Amino acid sequence: MKQLLLFLFCIPQLLLAQSNWCGTADKMKAENQAQKELMQIIRTNMQKKSGDSLLIIPTVVHIIHHNGNGDISDLQVLDGMRVINEDFRRTNADTINGNPIFYPFAADCKIEFRLAKLNPNGDSTSGITRTDTSIYPHPEPTNANFDNVKYIVNWPPNMYFNIWLVRHISGGALGYAQYPGTAFTYGGPWETYGPTIRSYEWGTIGSSASDGRTATHEIGHCLGLYHTFLSYSATCGAECDTTGDEVCDTPPTLPTSGCTTANQCSNDMMGPSPFTQDMTDQLENYMSYNTCQNMFSLGQKDRMRGFLTTLDTLNGLYLDDNLIATGILQATAITELPNTENRKLLRIVDVLGRNTPFKKNTPLFYLYEDGTVEKRIVVE
Ligand SMILES: [Zn+2]
Numbered sequence: 001m002k003q004l005l006l007f008l009f010c011i012p013q014l015l016l017a018q019s020n021w022c023g024t025a026d027k028m029k030a031e032n033q034a035q036k037e038l039m040q041i042i043r044t045n046m047q048k049k050s051g052d053s054l055l056i057i058p059t060v061v062h063i064i065h066h067n068g069n070g071d072i073s074d075l076q077v078l079d080g081m082r083v084i085n086e087d088f089r090r091t092n093a094d095t096i097n098g099n100p101i102f103y104p105f106a107a108d109c110k111i112e113f114r115l116a117k118l119n120p121n122g123d124s125t126s127g128i129t130r131t132d133t134s135i136y137p138h139p140e141p142t143n144a145n146f147d148n149v150k151y152i153v154n155w156p157p158n159m160y161f162n163i164w165l166v167r168h169i170s171g172g173a174l175g176y177a178q179y180p181g182t183a184f185t186y187g188g189p190w191e192t193y194g195p196t197i198r199s200y201e202w203g204t205i206g207s208s209a210s211d212g213r214t215a216t217h218e219i220g221h222c223l224g225l226y227h228t229f230l231s232y233s234a235t236c237g238a239e240c241d242t243t244g245d246e247v248c249d250t251p252p253t254l255p256t257s258g259c260t261t262a263n264q265c266s267n268d269m270m271g272p273s274p275f276t277q278d279m280t281d282q283l284e285n286y287m288s289y290n291t292c293q294n295m296f297s298l299g300q301k302d303r304m305r306g307f308l309t310t311l312d313t314l315n316g317l318y319l320d321d322n323l324i325a326t327g328i329l330q331a332t333a334i335t336e337l338p339n340t341e342n343r344k345l346l347r348i349v350d351v352l353g354r355n356t357p358f359k360k361n362t363p364l365f366y367l368y369e370d371g372t373v374e375k376r377i378v379v380e
Contacts (some may be wrong), residue, residue, distance in 0.1 A: 007055060013203065038181065042099075054110050056112050058115075059114060059115055059163060061077050061127060062162045063120040064134060067338065071199070072199050074126060074128060076205050077115075077202070079205045079251075081114075081115060083212035087216040087294075088111045089218070090108040097284075099283075102279075105297045105299075106296070107297055108301075109301040110302065111185065115329060136149065136170065137170065137308065138171065147188070147196075156189060162193065163167050164195070164196045164197070168198065180307050180314060197219075198214070202214075202215060209308075213293055220296065225296075226287070227287050228285050229255040229288070239270050240268075240270055240272065240273045246303070249297045252287070257288065257289050259290050259291045263280045263344055285300075321354070321355075330372075343368040349353075352365075363376070
């Protein structure tokens with residue numbers, strides 16, 4: 001018995017050790033009640049498939065460097081944005097490198113990240129901040145340095161998706177993420193919501209030494225995706241919608257690295273699975289640890305959009321009011337011109353995108369019926 005216990009204990013540790021480039025933990029082994037209730041609401045919204053409209057997410061990239069170590073150029077930041085958007089929109093050039101049996105399940109997630117053009121004060125911005133500090137984070141929530149850099153600089157999470165790029169992460173992880181909301185393991189306060197990624201893993205130019213896809217993977221976690229394997233259990237699970245990654249069109253698998261075709265689990269058709277046969281492992285999935293990643297699945301798309309459209313802090317990000325407040329929508333229509341009397345005023349919003357009554361001496365956005373927007377301050 002002693003030997004058996006030792007054996008059970010060792011397996012997950014070994015599996016973790018062989019490929020631990022992502023510092024994000026697997027989900028809780030036992031779901032708590034709040035998580036169960038929230039997942040039920042999210043699943044209901046997933047069944048609506050949250051429409052198929054393009055969800056544009058205002059984004060800010062915080063570069064946390066030390067004396068320039070870990071600082072990257074604006075061009076490299078833009079290149080990293082290109083990579084994640086190509087991956088989320090499935091406009092990446094390598095879609096045809098996958099196994100054709102998964103082509104019908106590959107998704108354009110219709111999610112786009114755009115750098116903000118207005119900061120939380122309503123002032124012009126590049127959507128990039130730079131902070132010089134000697135600290136760097138630890139990926140374990142129990143460590144005192146967990147998320148330390150996030151408390152130095154963060155923008156309101158109900159307006160912006162925050163991404164932190166750092167020069168180093170303790171323990172060797174290339175990135176780690178925070179699941180959305182407080183109900184989930186590795187969830188947490190909203191002010192620290194977002195991925196932490198080494199700056200040399202961002203984009204493909206400049207100081208980058210990678211394909212930029214650590215960010216794609218970590219943002220997947222932030223939008224509610226688990227690994228396609230679950231390393232803590234190292235089992236295939238059972239029903240596809242309640243075990244493993246809870247996504248039915250990513251076949252259950254065990255953690256592997258590299259890119260050698262394999263079929264580690266035979267329960268691919270258990271639960272509401274779209275598969276009619278036992279499938280090979282989906283090495284192409286961004287949420288695997290394999291090196292030939294090039295797809296999110298349709299089920300992952302529904303799950304991410306389910307989280308985005310359900311959670312209160314996230315479901316205002318992509319709305320017109322917020323796109324205006326962050327300078328992304330109709331930026332050219334935002335003027336300082338005086339009111340034109342024959343237009344009908346629809347509503348007034350503040351710089352945080354909230355409806356507000358008329359106020360003097362405050363910068364406010366005036367939204368008119370003809371689609372125009374004015375940013376004005378009425379001075380007393
Ligand atoms: Zn991960």
